Amino acid sequence: MSFLSKHRNRKSIAALVAAASLTAMLPTAAFGAVQAAPTVQFQIGSLTAVNDNGPFTLVNAPYIEQGVAMVPVRALADGLEAKLEWDPAEKSIKLERSGLTVSLKAGDDSMVGTFVKNVKLPAKVAIVRGQAFVPAKSVAQLLGAGTTWEAKTKKVTIKINGEEAGVVSERYTFSPGEEGWQGGFADLPVDYDPSIYELLYARELLPLKDNGSNYGLKLNGMNRSDDLFMFATRKITGLKPNATYDAALAFTLYTDQAGGMMGVGGAPGEAVSIKAGFVSQEPKVVKEDEGGQVYYKVDVDKGNQSIEGTDMKIVGNMVKEDDGAEGFQPKPMSHATTLKANAAGELFVIIGSDSGYEGLTTLYLDDVSVTLTPRT
Structure with a gap:
């Protein structure tokens, strides 16, 4: 039996537990809708590049360095729908897409990625008239993209790997619904009093000013048992049975907890650990x-x-990033690991809060991205 719930209110949860009829996770038929893979194309020596939105003009043209195609990192990130962070003081670059990260530094040929450390680039990251250029193939590969080179036209095409390469990549915004996710609760007595635990899992509008369309998954619970665990999970199907995958996860946590506060058992921000992981078997709640x-x-x-x-690993806590601002704030988090799919070609992603704070915790999950890349 499983304490996974799709119920919308406390009364439903209370009745479910009281009857000792715990709902099993519903099967999911597919891992999201099929979408076109982000693509960007550069031509050596040309100021015109092309991405999914059509042709656009570059400030500086791509070039060849030591036999390696060098492309502007900003245009590369935009074309692959990756987030780019630039630190002018350190002259460092961080790219992130669907939980995959790449860290680089201007004038350096070392690279750190989600699954690799201190890898040598075939050419150094360069600054050309105020723009950072990176080796196209090496950087794109760590963002889950493949690269093709047309020698005759000197064109380099970079495309996020699709199903043909065995890569599964999907994003969940919860705008159309729960999208196959389920919620659950653990680390509480079987005979607990529902009226004082206030357990709730639901898809709701994010509690942001003037928000009328952005939904998230809400988890709510009063920790009366010292370490309440609240979680959301989803089954991923269509993988190669027993194959090994590099699994990357990125999501946004919405929290309203300030840092440095006091609370029974611990602080409401620091003492609530946010954990994430992938497992090969369905997470179930059992009686012990x-x-x-x-x-x-x-x-x-x-x-x-x-x-x-x-x-499951700790990816952060409930402390919001701006203590001076009131209300809920977004807090990006990510996790990566390597594991095998089960014999049915399935994996399960799970995100949850593990609380030492003996009080009420309310959080929202949104913009969840998962990338599963088969090991070759």
Whole structure:
């Protein structure tokens, strides 16, 4: 049995538990809708490039350095729908797409990525008239993209890997619905009082000013049992059975908790660990006896509170980034690991809060991106 719920209110959850009829996760038929893979094309020596929005003009033309195609990193990021961060003081660059990250530095030939460290680039990152240029193929590969070279026309085409390469990449915005996600609760007594735990999992509008269209997944609970665990999970299908995948996850947490506050058991921000992971079997909530009292426990190794587990790692906490601003704020988080799909070609992604704060925690999850790249 599973304590995974698609119920919209506390009364539904209470009735479910009282009857000891715990709903199993519903199967999902597909891993999101098929979308065109982001693509960008450059031509050596040309100020015209092309992405999914059509031709556009570059400030400086791509060039060849030591036999390597060098392209402007800003245009590359835009074409692949990747986030770019530039630190002018350190002259460093960070790229992120669907949980995959690449870190670079101007004048340096080293690169750090989600699954690699201190990899040598075939050419150094260069600054050309105020623009950063990077080796196209090496950087694109760590963002989940493939590169083709046309020698005759001197064109380099960079495209996010699609199904033909066995890569699964999807983004969930929760605008059309829950998109196959389910919520659940663990680390609480089986005979708990629903009226004081205030458990709620639902798809709701994000609590932002003038927001009438941006939805997220809400998890709400009063920690009366010392370490309440609230989570959302989704099954991913269509993978190669028993194949090994590099799995990357990125999502936005919405929290209203300021840092440095006091609370029973710990601070409402720092003492609530946000954890994420991938597992090869469906996460289920089971009953376990602890010193004569029966508890609901999730059957993945998530660790406990500020301690990580084998299956789930700490990716942050509930402290919002701007303590001076009121209300809920977005907080980006990411996680990456490597694991095998099960015999049915499935994996499960799970995100949750592991609380040491003995009070009410309310959070929202939005803009979840998952990329699964098969190991070759």
